[in-house]
Amino acid sequence: MFDALIGPFIQFDFMRRALFGALVLALGAGPVGVFLMLRRMSLTGDAMAHAILPGAAIGFLIAGLSLPAMTLGGLTAGIVVAVLSGLVTRYTVLKEDASLAAFYLLSLALGVTIVSLRGSSVDLMHVLFGSVLALDDAALILIACITSVTLLILAATYRGLVMECVDPMYLRSVARIGTPLHLVFLGLVVLNLVGGFQALGTLLAVGLMMLPAATARFWSADVTMMVIIAVATGMFSGMGGLLLSYHHGLPAGPAIILVAGIAYLISLFLGRESGLIRAALPRRHLEA
Template sequence: MNLADLPLIGPFAEFDFMARALAGCIALSFSAAPVGVFLLLRRMSLTGDAMAHAVLPGAALGYLVAGLSLGAMTVGGIAAGLTVAAASGLAARNSVLREDASLAAFYLLSLALGVLIVSVRGNSVDLLHVLFGTVLALDSATLTLLGGIAVVTLLALRLLWRPLLLECYDPQFLRSVSRLSPLAHYGFLVLMVLNLVAGFHALGTLMAVGLMVLPAATARLWTRRLLPLLVLAVALALLASTGGLLVSYQFDTPTSPTIVLALGLAYLFSLMAAPQGALRHQRPSATHYRA
């Protein structure tokens, strides 16, 4: 039997652009989903969304200088994301604003600036490319970048495993017993920005955070243990991105939103059916906490 005749395999076997899109989604699933798990544990999921928009002006400036250049847009996006993270932290430490408020202010400024740059110097096609990505047009250089970021992310998470866990559950204890606290904190921010830039190239700035946050949130409804949580988040990202690509191919829908909607449907189903979901999860009564 010819693989091209199989409905679930045929599009990937027959069309090179579908195979490249699948390879890009696999790389993103193995890098962004684990980062999303730690975002969830650190209660920073909305921070991920803010940072996804914060990379836009840097990518837009890269586009302004060199056009749709992978290197220029990557370097610009990373620089913009790290700048917004550092600026919001400085504003929070030197003013009455909390970090979430300062981050919201800076990311809104970044988003508006990025859209303005692309709109003024580009056209509607360029703007759609930046906002929603071109996962069906990934080339070899972009796939190499996504694969490299996935490898760096997995190696960094392995090296920072213990300090990251401690910072998730008791950051003050980590600061008191180890000098690795700043490394864990800022190293994780760098990983987050790298993965958001990778997601930006494939899914666009509006959809990039979906493959990071939704698999982690869905997996958390099914398990409390960390290793199964990581594995399940990656598996959900793989299944939803593959399903989203197939649905987009069959029904000619925008690919990035279709992938994120597939992740959203998995989340809504889990919210109803999972052990920690809305219907089955029983909150402890007040007497449970009494001595």
């Protein structure tokens, strides 16, 4: 049992790097995912994940599989799409979901086209699905820096974010920080998606953000506890997915998201907060 669970990480350096990257990603992406879910912006995270694709693709077109170029391109594209979708929502009849959907489809098509102009199908798969087993020192440092910045900003804005989830109108009535807080939070979403892009690609980066958060909601109604459960679920999914990939020859990135999805399905049925099985059981008199 020890050899099956711990052996691969002791024997192989690339497995240790992948595990470190997955654990650090989960530490930053978990809390961001919880607030995305509580703010009913889960699909916004998915749209933003695809929004970084054209920028990363342009970086790839200019410099190949260069970490700085693809990171800078992805970060720029994500910020541009966030700003443009906000402007469209504010000055036209389109709602936020419609404008994000439009930019999401355009970004995905444009990014795939740009990569296809120069790269092979292998390069396209790398951009779309990442390469968690090939993380180098530069990628790990980038992921660690993004997570550190995320945790520091979340610590500074935690009360405001919780208040905006619970009663945004009250927050706007007592303080004028609603809009700046929203923009800062969108910046954190883009940052963590750029970090996740290095390991999981644009199509799966949002999975490590949203699936653990959705899982946590079935076990607790307390925001702090949800954050803790989401981080723990993300870390478990990272380790479990890497072991699944190692022992059964599966692609590592999809295996990580698959484990997170299994955790979500188990919680959907067994969770103490509105899990399907618990909800179907008869309750005691006056039990909430």
